[in-house]
Amino acid sequence: MASRSLHLYQPLGWKRSTWHELLCNPVRCTAILLIVGLSLTSVGVFILVERPRGSTLLPNILIPDPEPDLDPDPVHDLEEPVPELIGTTVYHPFVSPSPEDALVDQRIRPIRAHSAISDACLEKWVSTGLWQDPCRHSMVQESEIDLVYVWVNGSDPLHRKARQALLNATKYTTKEARFREHDELRYSLRAARNATASWPNSTWHIITADVPEPTPNTATNNNNTLAPPDQTRRLGLVPQWLDIECAFYGCPDAAPPIRLLHDTQLFRLTGRPGATLKAADAIDWFGKILPSFNSHAVEAQLPHLDPEIVSDNMWAFLLLFPIRTLTDECSVALNDDQFMMLPLPPSAFHTTLYGQVFRVDPGLLVGGDSTGRADGGGEWRSLGWSAHLLNERFGTRKRPYMHHNARALSLPLLHEVSLAFGGEPNEFEVNTIFISTHYVIERHREALLWSWVVGKWGAEYGGMLNRPQKLRMWEEADRRTENDVEVNMLMAGLQPPRAVDKERQGGYDILMGANFHSLVQLIDLKQECIGNDAESAWNMFRRLLKDNTACGDNIISALIHKSKSGLDVFLPGPPKQSIPPSPADPIILPLVLPEKAPPLPSNPRAFAVRLLMRYAYVLGDSSTIFMGMKSATQTDRLLKSTDKQKDVALLCLNDDIDVWAEKATSEVLRKWFEQKWPTKLGCEV
Known part of the structure; x- marks a missing residue:
C-alpha cells in the first residue's frame, strides 16, 4: 500500500x-x-x-x-x-474527533495477506498442511509488523493537574509509582531499532495521553483544578527527548518512522453487535467515560487504529499504565516496560502461514467472574470479567494467562473482537489483550467444529443428523498434526523462527501448532459426545461448542490425531474449485451465535478453508525475563544477572519501587540502559 x-x-x-x-x-x-x-x-x-x-x-x-x-x-x-x-x-495540539467520527465502522475487515493467496493454494495448505503445488511458486512476504507503544508521562504538569482533579472528584488515591518513568520509552525504541532492522516496512506508533488545552490563566496556576477547557482542542503529550518533526518526517538514521497518536483520537463507540448508532449516542458515551486515565480503556481502543496507516499485524508494548476509571470506578493497573534484547525475525510474532504467535502461561489459569469483586488494584478484575464474557460466548472453561511481555496482535481481528463484545461492560473493565487472544483461539476451535459438524455432515444430510449418521461420525472421530514448520516456511520464502545462534538472535519454540485444547479428558465419544438422538447439525455444533466443551475438545483432538497432516478431515466435501465463493457470503460466522442456523455459504468448503486461515495461530515460547524492581540494590543485581544470560530475547521490567528508593533505582536503570543501547535514534533531541 x-x-x-x-x-x-x-x-x-x-x-x-x-x-x-x-x-x-x-x-x-x-x-x-x-x-x-x-x-x-x-x-x-x-x-x-x-x-x-x-x-x-x-x-x-x-x-x-x-x-x-x-x-x-x-x-x-x-x-x-x-x-x-x-x-x-x-505538546502536540490536535482536534478531538467529532461525534460522527467517533462511531465505529461495523464492517468486518478481511486480512489483507490472505487476499493475495489463491483459493487453490489455500485449499492445499489448509487441507494438507504442506506448502506444495499450487503454492510452491507462491512465495509469501514476511509479515509487516508495526510496533505500537502506549505511553504516558505522569510527571507532565498538565497531566498531573487533570489527573489530580479526577482523583479529587472521585475521592480516590493512587500510588505515584504508577505514573513514574525512567526513560524506558527512549531505550525500548533503541532496542527495537537493533532487533527489527530486517523487518519490512515497519512503523512505530506511539499512543500518548492527552489533556484539555488550558485557557491562558490555567497554564501556570498552582491549584489542582483546571478552568473549563476548549473541548474540541487538546494537547497530546510528547516524549521530552523526541524531535517531533521526526515523528512525521522519519528519522535520518535507519530506524522506522514514528507516528504520534493520542488517546482521545482513538475512542470510538461500538455498541452491541448489529446496533444502529447515532452521533447523539457518542456524545452521551463520551460524557460517561471521559476524562479517562484508564489503561484498559486505552487498550480497548487499539482496534480503532487507522488500517490505512497501521499494519494488519502489530506488536504492542504497553508502557507506564496510569490509573484507570470508568465512570465512578477507579483502580490501578501494572507498569509493564518491554525491551527486545536480541534480533528477532517477524515469524517470531506472525506469519501468513501460521498466524499470530501467542505466549501464554499454562500454569496460571483465569476463571470467569461476573461479580467484579476481584482486586481492582491490579488486572484481576478485568481478567475475570473478560473470561466471563468469553464463557458466555464460547462455553465455560479456565483460560491461561498471557505472559508479561510484548504481545502480537492482529488489527482486523482486534476490530472483530471489539464488535463482538461492544456492549456496555457494566462497570467492569475488559482486558483487551486477554480477551482478543482467547477470542482467536476460540474462533479457530469454533471454525473446526462448524466445518466438521455443519459444513461437512450437516450439508450432506440436509441439516439433520439421525442415529445411523451419527454412528458414521463416531467412526470417523475414532484417532496431532506434526507439521514440519521450518520446511514449510523455507518453501514459502520465510525465515524460520528458531534461532541458529541463541546469543546473537532471538527466536521461539512452537509448543503446539493446531489447537490449544488438545489436552483433553477421557470421555466416551460415542455415547456422551456424538449421542444417539436425532438433532439438527446446528444444534449439535452449538452443544459441542458451548454446552459441553470437553466433548468438543475431544472430538477435535481425535480428528487431528487421525490425520497425518493438515485439516482435510474437518473440511466439507471435495474441493469445488468451479464454484467460487459468492460475494454475498459472509466472511465469518455470526458474532453472536443464533438459535437458528444461518444459511450455508454457497461453497461450504472454500468458506471453511478461509475461516480456518483467518483464525490461525500457534503457541510459542521465547526466552523471557520478567523483572520486578523494588530497590536500587535489588535492581542492579537482577540486571547484572540478566547480562549473564546471553540468550534472553525479551525483557519486561515492572516498577514496584519504594518511594525512598526511586532516585537511586532510576540512576541504576539509566546507567544500564545507556550501557546496553548507547547509540541515539536520529530523532532524539
Missing part, C-alpha cells in the same frame, strides 16, 4: 492547504507558474520540493481530490499544527 511505503507522515488533524495559503507561499507560487509555463509548450514536468530541515511547513504534492469536499469544516480545516510550548514542556 502506497501510504505504508512512505516515510513521510502528516501531523494528525492536518488538512491540505487552501488555495489562499498556496498562492501566498512564494515557493509554491513559483512552482505553479513554472508548471503552467511549461505545460503551454506541451512538456510534462514533475517537481519534488524537499522540506528544508527545521521548516514547520509540510510539502504539498497537489493531487486533485476525486470527490472534493466543497463544504467548509470549521473543526478540521485548521492550520497545520505545530508543537506548542507551555512553560518548558512541548
Whole structure:
C-alpha cells in the first residue's frame, strides 16, 4: 500500500492547504507558474520540493481530490499544527474527533495477506498442511509488523493537574509509582531499532495521553483544578527527548518512522453487535467515560487504529499504565516496560502461514467472574470479567494467562473482537489483550467444529443428523498434526523462527501448532459426545461448542490425531474449485451465535478453508525475563544477572519501587540502559 511505503507522515488533524495559503507561499507560487509555463509548450514536468530541515511547513504534492469536499469544516480545516510550548514542556495540539467520527465502522475487515493467496493454494495448505503445488511458486512476504507503544508521562504538569482533579472528584488515591518513568520509552525504541532492522516496512506508533488545552490563566496556576477547557482542542503529550518533526518526517538514521497518536483520537463507540448508532449516542458515551486515565480503556481502543496507516499485524508494548476509571470506578493497573534484547525475525510474532504467535502461561489459569469483586488494584478484575464474557460466548472453561511481555496482535481481528463484545461492560473493565487472544483461539476451535459438524455432515444430510449418521461420525472421530514448520516456511520464502545462534538472535519454540485444547479428558465419544438422538447439525455444533466443551475438545483432538497432516478431515466435501465463493457470503460466522442456523455459504468448503486461515495461530515460547524492581540494590543485581544470560530475547521490567528508593533505582536503570543501547535514534533531541 502506497501510504505504508512512505516515510513521510502528516501531523494528525492536518488538512491540505487552501488555495489562499498556496498562492501566498512564494515557493509554491513559483512552482505553479513554472508548471503552467511549461505545460503551454506541451512538456510534462514533475517537481519534488524537499522540506528544508527545521521548516514547520509540510510539502504539498497537489493531487486533485476525486470527490472534493466543497463544504467548509470549521473543526478540521485548521492550520497545520505545530508543537506548542507551555512553560518548558512541548505538546502536540490536535482536534478531538467529532461525534460522527467517533462511531465505529461495523464492517468486518478481511486480512489483507490472505487476499493475495489463491483459493487453490489455500485449499492445499489448509487441507494438507504442506506448502506444495499450487503454492510452491507462491512465495509469501514476511509479515509487516508495526510496533505500537502506549505511553504516558505522569510527571507532565498538565497531566498531573487533570489527573489530580479526577482523583479529587472521585475521592480516590493512587500510588505515584504508577505514573513514574525512567526513560524506558527512549531505550525500548533503541532496542527495537537493533532487533527489527530486517523487518519490512515497519512503523512505530506511539499512543500518548492527552489533556484539555488550558485557557491562558490555567497554564501556570498552582491549584489542582483546571478552568473549563476548549473541548474540541487538546494537547497530546510528547516524549521530552523526541524531535517531533521526526515523528512525521522519519528519522535520518535507519530506524522506522514514528507516528504520534493520542488517546482521545482513538475512542470510538461500538455498541452491541448489529446496533444502529447515532452521533447523539457518542456524545452521551463520551460524557460517561471521559476524562479517562484508564489503561484498559486505552487498550480497548487499539482496534480503532487507522488500517490505512497501521499494519494488519502489530506488536504492542504497553508502557507506564496510569490509573484507570470508568465512570465512578477507579483502580490501578501494572507498569509493564518491554525491551527486545536480541534480533528477532517477524515469524517470531506472525506469519501468513501460521498466524499470530501467542505466549501464554499454562500454569496460571483465569476463571470467569461476573461479580467484579476481584482486586481492582491490579488486572484481576478485568481478567475475570473478560473470561466471563468469553464463557458466555464460547462455553465455560479456565483460560491461561498471557505472559508479561510484548504481545502480537492482529488489527482486523482486534476490530472483530471489539464488535463482538461492544456492549456496555457494566462497570467492569475488559482486558483487551486477554480477551482478543482467547477470542482467536476460540474462533479457530469454533471454525473446526462448524466445518466438521455443519459444513461437512450437516450439508450432506440436509441439516439433520439421525442415529445411523451419527454412528458414521463416531467412526470417523475414532484417532496431532506434526507439521514440519521450518520446511514449510523455507518453501514459502520465510525465515524460520528458531534461532541458529541463541546469543546473537532471538527466536521461539512452537509448543503446539493446531489447537490449544488438545489436552483433553477421557470421555466416551460415542455415547456422551456424538449421542444417539436425532438433532439438527446446528444444534449439535452449538452443544459441542458451548454446552459441553470437553466433548468438543475431544472430538477435535481425535480428528487431528487421525490425520497425518493438515485439516482435510474437518473440511466439507471435495474441493469445488468451479464454484467460487459468492460475494454475498459472509466472511465469518455470526458474532453472536443464533438459535437458528444461518444459511450455508454457497461453497461450504472454500468458506471453511478461509475461516480456518483467518483464525490461525500457534503457541510459542521465547526466552523471557520478567523483572520486578523494588530497590536500587535489588535492581542492579537482577540486571547484572540478566547480562549473564546471553540468550534472553525479551525483557519486561515492572516498577514496584519504594518511594525512598526511586532516585537511586532510576540512576541504576539509566546507567544500564545507556550501557546496553548507547547509540541515539536520529530523532532524539
